[in-house]
Amino acid sequence: MYGLVNQAIQDYLTHQLGAETWTRVRTAAGFHETEFAPLHTYPDALTFQLVGAACQVTGREAGDLVEAVGAYWVEFTAQKGYGSLLDQLGPGFADALAQLDAMHVRIALMMPQLQPPSFRVSERRERGLTLAYTSRRAGLAPLVIGLVKGLGRKFGLEPTVRLTVPRAEGSHTDVFEVSW
Numbered sequence: 001m002y003g004l005v006n007q008a009i010q011d012y013l014t015h016q017l018g019a020e021t022w023t024r025v026r027t028a029a030g031f032h033e034t035e036f037a038p039l040h041t042y043p044d045a046l047t048f049q050l051v052g053a054a055c056q057v058t059g060r061e062a063g064d065l066v067e068a069v070g071a072y073w074v075e076f077t078a079q080k081g082y083g084s085l086l087d088q089l090g091p092g093f094a095d096a097l098a099q100l101d102a103m104h105v106r107i108a109l110m111m112p113q114l115q116p117p118s119f120r121v122s123e124r125r126e127r128g129l130t131l132a133y134t135s136r137r138a139g140l141a142p143l144v145i146g147l148v149k150g151l152g153r154k155f156g157l158e159p160t161v162r163l164t165v166p167r168a169e170g171s172h173t174d175v176f177e178v179s180w
């Protein structure tokens, strides 16, 4: 994944726990440099190792931590100069969720090696919808929960996000119910 993702983990943990704890985490994950280059791609395994090490060091559960990083991502990417992409989403929260693939296509213009997720909105209701998330990467459902909550906050909402149909063996799609 692009270094921007690892940077978000670094930033989140540094703000939450301090620089010293972050140093222990990255060392335990086998990363011996002090910074990630945001536009450089790193192995996905490193990102997962950072999460694993952070859980060991803090005693936090991986799902909780990954969800929290997801919720932080919206704020983080805005700080890093990607806010206008998020500002273009809408006008409503449901529209924004339906536009995530188009947004990642625009991101891929800047990050040609991006392996973006795919989202499909169905069953739009007055205050809810069904969201299908497809990725070749496994284990990121908690990230989606945090991201969708973080995006909801941008629209002044506190959405509830429930994983209703986890991916089956051989499938790459998880289904969530989102309501607000």
Ligand code: HEM
Pocket (backbone or CB within 6 Å): 001, 002, 004, 005, 074, 077, 082, 083, 085, 086, 100, 104, 107, 111, 113, 114, 115, 116, 117, 134, 135, 136, 137, 140, 143, 144, 147, 148, 151
């Ligand atoms: C401007 C804001 C955003 C930027 C710059 C951005 C960029 C990225 C980048 C760089 C990755 C790593 C993929 C790779 O390196 O191959 C990624 C992954 C991902 N993004 Fe975005 N993204 C943004 C907003 C969002 C939002 C709002 C959502 C969902 C609500 C989202 C959902 C995801 C998910 C779930 C992944 C994990 C990859 C996977 O599932 O395979 N992103 N994004």
